[in-house]
Amino acid sequence: MLLNDKTVIITGASRGIGRAAALECARQGANLVIGYSGSESSQPLVDELIGEIRSLGRDATSVGAPAGDPNTGDKLVDAAVSHFGSVDVFVNNAGICPFHSFLDMPRDTYLETVNTNLNGAYFAVQAAANRMKEQGNGGAIIAVSSISALVGGAMQTHYTPTKAGLLSLMQSCAVALGPYGIRCNALLPGTIETDINKDDLADQDKRDYMIGRTPLGRLGRPEDMAGPIAFLASDMAAYVTGASLLVDGGMFVNLQ
Ligand SMILES: NC(=O)C1=CN([C@@H]2O[C@H](COP(=O)(O)OP(=O)(O)OC[C@H]3O[C@@H](n4cnc5c(N)ncnc54)[C@H](OP(=O)(O)O)[C@@H]3O)[C@@H](O)[C@H]2O)C=CC1
Numbered sequence: 001m002l003l004n005d006k007t008v009i010i011t012g013a014s015r016g017i018g019r020a021a022a023l024e025c026a027r028q029g030a031n032l033v034i035g036y037s038g039s040e041s042s043q044p045l046v047d048e049l050i051g052e053i054r055s056l057g058r059d060a061t062s063v064g065a066p067a068g069d070p071n072t073g074d075k076l077v078d079a080a081v082s083h084f085g086s087v088d089v090f091v092n093n094a095g096i097c098p099f100h101s102f103l104d105m106p107r108d109t110y111l112e113t114v115n116t117n118l119n120g121a122y123f124a125v126q127a128a129a130n131r132m133k134e135q136g137n138g139g140a141i142i143a144v145s146s147i148s149a150l151v152g153g154a155m156q157t158h159y160t161p162t163k164a165g166l167l168s169l170m171q172s173c174a175v176a177l178g179p180y181g182i183r184c185n186a187l188l189p190g191t192i193e194t195d196i197n198k199d200d201l202a203d204q205d206k207r208d209y210m211i212g213r214t215p216l217g218r219l220g221r222p223e224d225m226a227g228p229i230a231f232l233a234s235d236m237a238a239y240v241t242g243a244s245l246l247v248d249g250g251m252f253v254n255l256q
């Protein structure tokens with residue numbers, strides 16, 4: 001097992017990529033702190049996930065708090081320490097992408113996206129890193145960035161800068177935290193079918209276009225991200241830091 005007895009915090013783990021990553025980390029021997037927004041509608045999903053993790057022989061607890069709140073990182077770290085005694089891995093995954101055109105982008109939509117995806121991540125990464133430094137055993141931090149850190153989208157002008165920001169944050173943190181043995185890497189998913197793009201991909205033409213751009217011939221599944229996240233979290237990646245791992249079925253390199 002890659003993560004035996006490690007404590008892994010994953011934000012945005014009630015659904016989608018975060019949930020699949022949480023289950024894989026549990027299969028690999030980790031105990032989990034499940035971050036989510038705190039919304040009532042997600043509570044049953046979180047309870048069910050904790051049940052699944054326990055049935056795998058591992059333990060989990062949850063923290064429902066807005067990712068954009070600068071105090072949320074401290075709450076996640078406190079939960080990890082009080083339940084499991086340490087923080088070994090922090091996966092910053094929570095994110096939103098409310099598709100909208102640029103010229104009439106509502107200020108609130110822009111600000112909420114940047115706060116949720118990037119500003120909160122900064123303080124959460126800082127909280128996890130301080131705890132890891134205090135423990136003195138190193139650690140692994142992974143930010144779920146995106147292929148969208150590298151390319152644009154007309155309906156994602158508020159979103160793509162947050163993903164480029166997360167990639168850059170991991171690069172700078174790799175430099176800042178390397179001396180403490182804390183590795184920092186970015187995962188760049190392609191298009192993965194989850195709730196975040198349910199409406200967008202309901203448009204059959206858009207869906208066919210995205211599949212057509214993907215050499216492997218299908219959209220990604222949350223489970224496709226779980227192995228790469230567990231790998232970056234584990235000692236298999238002991239010399240990997242400041243890296244970005246693009247997991248997109250080949251979409252990015254498919255120019256013509
Ligand atoms: N799907 C894709 O194609 C891609 C996704 N990504 C990135 O992957 C990450 C996960 O996305 P994905 O799994 O697709 O999306 P989902 O919509 O399936 O899951 C989003 C998760 O983030 C949580 N979340 C949303 N808003 C907040 C908030 N304000 N505070 C705390 N938690 C919040 C949700 O919790 P709750 O249930 O409480 O709302 C949920 O757990 C995102 O950062 C996204 O940008 C990157 C590239 C491609």
Ligand SMILES: C[C@H](O)[C@@H]1OC(=O)[C@H](O)[C@@H]1O
Pocket residue numbers: 097145146147148163189190191192196197200
């Ligand atoms: C939400 C989108 O479908 C998804 O988000 C990303 O980061 C990818 O680039 C996809 O566009």
